[in-house]
Amino acid sequence: MGVKSAALRAMSVFTTPIPPEEYLRLVNPLASSRQLRGVVTSVTPETPTSATITFRPGSRWQPHQAGQWARVGVEIDGVRQWRSYSLSAPAGADPAVTVTAIGRVSTYLVRNTKVGDIVFLAPPQGDFVLPAGPRPLLMLTAGSGITPVMSMIRTLVPRRKDADVVLVHSSRDRTASLFTDELQELAAEHPGLHLVHRYTTDEGRISFADSGDLDRLCPDWRSRKAYVCGPTEMLDAAHALWERTGLPDTLTVERFNTALAPEVPGGGGQITFEKSDKQVEVDGSTPLLLAGEEAGVIMPSGCRMGICRTCLTPLLSGRIRDLRTGETHDDEGELIQTCISAAAGPVHLDC
Numbered sequence: 473m474g475v476k477s478a479a480l481r482a483m484s485v486f487t488t489p490i491p492p493e494e495y496l497r498l499v500n501p502l503a504s505s506r507q508l509r510g511v512v513t514s515v516t517p518e519t520p521t522s523a524t525i526t527f528r529p530g531s532r533w534q535p536h537q538a539g540q541w542a543r544v545g546v547e548i549d550g551v552r553q554w555r556s557y558s559l560s561a562p563a564g565a566d567p568a569v570t571v572t573a574i575g576r577v578s579t580y581l582v583r584n585t586k587v588g589d590i591v592f593l594a595p596p597q598g599d600f601v602l603p604a605g606p607r608p609l610l611m612l613t614a615g616s617g618i619t620p621v622m623s624m625i626r627t628l629v630p631r632r633k634d635a636d637v638v639l640v641h642s643s644r645d646r647t648a649s650l651f652t653d654e655l656q657e658l659a660a661e662h663p664g665l666h667l668v669h670r671y672t673t674d675e676g677r678i679s680f681a682d683s684g685d686l687d688r689l690c691p692d693w694r695s696r697k698a699y700v701c702g703p704t705e706m707l708d709a710a711h712a713l714w715e716r717t718g719l720p721d722t723l724t725v726e727r728f729n730t731a732l733a734p735e736v737p738g739g740g741g742q743i744t745f746e747k748s749d750k751q752v753e754v755d756g757s758t759p760l761l762l763a764g765e766e767a768g769v770i771m772p773s774g775c776r777m778g779i780c781r782t783c784l785t786p787l788l789s790g791r792i793r794d795l796r797t798g799e800t801h802d803d804e805g806e807l808i809q810t811c812i813s814a815a816a817g818p819v820h821l822d823c
């Protein structure tokens with residue numbers, strides 16, 4: 473028996489009839505042997521549709537590296553919903569996420585979170601992180617894609633005199649742009665940070681069709697280690713440019729969305745969620761995860777884009793299509809990622 477479980481057993485003498493874990497949770501809401509939690513310590517509005525939420529995490533939280541992300545869970549209408557968010561705080565600080573309200577969970581987080589709320593957390597992960605040694609950097613971001621890069625800039629620029637960072641950030645206009653004041657202050661104090669704000673309402677989007685825009689915005693871009701985070705089209709276009717230039721290894725991409733294969737006609741079918749005793753009819757492009765959630769099935773989820781594998785669920789029978797590659801599978805008992813799989817005929821799932 474571990475020291476912790478021995479202690480919990482000893483405590484039960486004093487806490488009966490409340491189980492010791494529940495008692496600990498009353499005294500310290502971050503204490504749980506099963507689920508990592510955080511208590512919200514501040515909520516800072518950033519733009520009319522986004523806010524930064526900072527947490528004091530439980531003791532089992534592993535400090536994040538600048539640029540990493542974590543899964544955050546909240547209970548909405550009694551159902552725990554998980555989404556992934558980049559950690560915008562610098563390495564070494566309490567974790568913070570900067571959320572833009574675009575859908576169900578993000579809108580809930582931005583509009584309803586209050587200091588003192590408890591959220592569920594999963595450990596930080598991801599390899600969109602700073603290089604091991606000092607290197608000239610180019611950060612290309614758009615919209616909420618600036619969040620992991622903000623963590624990198626906050627970590628690097630004030631601490632390293634040799635920092636050499638060019639940030640090219642696109643947003644609709646000044647009002648929609650995240651962290652503008654702080655970035656301008658940092659750039660004024662630290663000559664190693666050079667800022668280019670691109671307001672697309674006035675100037676249009678940066679083109680990656682050829683290197684013309686980049687040559688103008690950051691003439692030595694080819695000699696910099698580059699990071700890019702933003703909408704899928706921007707990431708795909710930047711990736712293609714770096715490939716064409718023969719520099720793919722110098723570009724690191726962070727995606728908030730999955731790149732999907734082109735839709736195929738047909739597909740779809742009836743999904744049976746065996747344990748929940750529910751059935752739904754879906755088309756061939758709806759992720760099984762979404763179909764289940766909409767039918768009220770409690771399904772594990774995390775990144776919702778095929779990275780974290782939190783959503784793995786046994787396929788009891790039927791054929792499914794991987795929405796990223798278009799490939800189909802029908803191996804009974806196979807663990808499938810419900811967030812990037814759709815029905816390609818009748819499907820039975822073990823959830």
Ligand SMILES: Cc1cc2nc3c(=O)[nH]c(=O)nc-3n(C[C@H](O)[C@H](O)[C@H](O)COP(=O)(O)OP(=O)(O)OC[C@H]3O[C@@H](n4cnc5c(N)ncnc54)[C@H](O)[C@@H]3O)c2cc1C
Pocket residue numbers: 541555556557558559569570571572573574575576577578579616619620727728729775776777
């Ligand atoms: C590694 C990673 C890091 C992330 N970091 C951040 C972050 O720092 N800040 C942040 O606000 N979000 C971030 N996201 C996105 C976040 O996880 C959610 O996808 C987002 O908040 C939408 O969830 P929702 O429940 O509000 O929307 P849902 O109700 O699930 O979806 C609403 C609709 O919005 C679409 N959608 C989902 N994401 C986006 C998007 N990014 N842009 C445009 N449309 C979208 C969906 O396809 C859907 O049609 C990150 C995602 C990943 C995988």
Ligand code: FES
Pocket residue numbers: 772773774775776777778779780781782783784809810811812
């Ligand atoms: S939810 Fe992360 S892989 Fe499916």
